[in-house]
Amino acid sequence: MEHILIIEDDDILAQGVKLNLTLAGFDAGIAPNLKTAEQMVKSGGWDLLILDVNLPDGDGxxxxxxxxxxxxVPVIFLTARDMDEDMMRGFSAGADDYITKPFNVQILVQRVRAVLGRYRSGKEKREQIRTGNLEIDFESWRILKNGRELTLTPTEFKLLRKFCENPGIVLTRQVLLEELWDKDENFVDEHTLTIFMSRLRNKISDKEHSYIKTIYGTGYQWVGE
Known part of the structure; x- marks a missing residue:
């Protein structure tokens, strides 16, 4: 059973969405604000978020x-903001779908199913990725470039996987440091991260493919082919 978190301050609306998701076979929870949502997300176990934009304590x-x-985790925005620029902001923020109020709750349920289906399919394929002149198999920790195997260190593979799992998303240097080392309680400074990034880029890039773009003053972005 998939677990859906509804982040919505309108309790009547949230309860209605929760009821219909439950009837459709999902397990749903409600967070009335971003502070509660952040705590619930950190507890883990959520397969999809339904997120309002205008919340009492911040911007969705x-x-x-x-x-x-x-x-x-996939995100569906459910909001009264129906201007094109709002929808563009939503998708730029990483939304998998954008639904405007008022809406048909049965259509919402179907779109939840569609997003989860696409996500499951993409996750199954993510262990083996082909992009540009690279073939990456994260399960066996092998990478081919133009058919020839490259030698990557475990840390370089961790970096590569993080980028491949977040295409188009700018990953800050702090996020990369926390993802790769803080969880293991090993301290690595930003200079060391720069060295690892340089080595990884030198191995996978060539004149035709850059793959990783530097966002100066912020971090890095996987641009794929």
Whole structure:
């Protein structure tokens, strides 16, 4: 059973969405604000978030963007903001779908199923990736470039996987440091990260493919082919 978190301050609306998701076979929880949502997300176990934009303690766009830089979980915006520029901001923040109020709750359920289906399919394929002149198999920790095997260190593979799991998303240097080393309680400074990044880029890049773009003053972005 998939677990859906509804982040919505309108309790009547949230309870209605929760009821319909439950009837459709999902397990749903409700967070009335971003502070509660952040705590619930950190507890883990959520397969998808339904996120309002206008919340009492912040902006859903910023919450989604920060979340997608650290967590691999699909997000559907459910909001009254129906302007094109709002939808563009939503997708730029990492949304997998964008639904405007008022809405048909049965259509919402179907779109939840569609997003989860695409996500499951993509996750199954993510262990083996082909992009540009690279063939990457994360399960066996092998990478081929133009058919020839490259030698990557475990840390370089961790970096590569983090980028491949977050295509198009700017990963800050702090996020990369926390992902790779803080979880193991090993301290590595930013200078060491720069060295690892340089080595990885030198191995996978060539004149035709750069793969990783530097976002000066912020971090790095996987641009794929």
């Amino acid at each position: 766009f910023g919450f989604a963007k920060a979340l997608r830089a650290e967590e691999d």
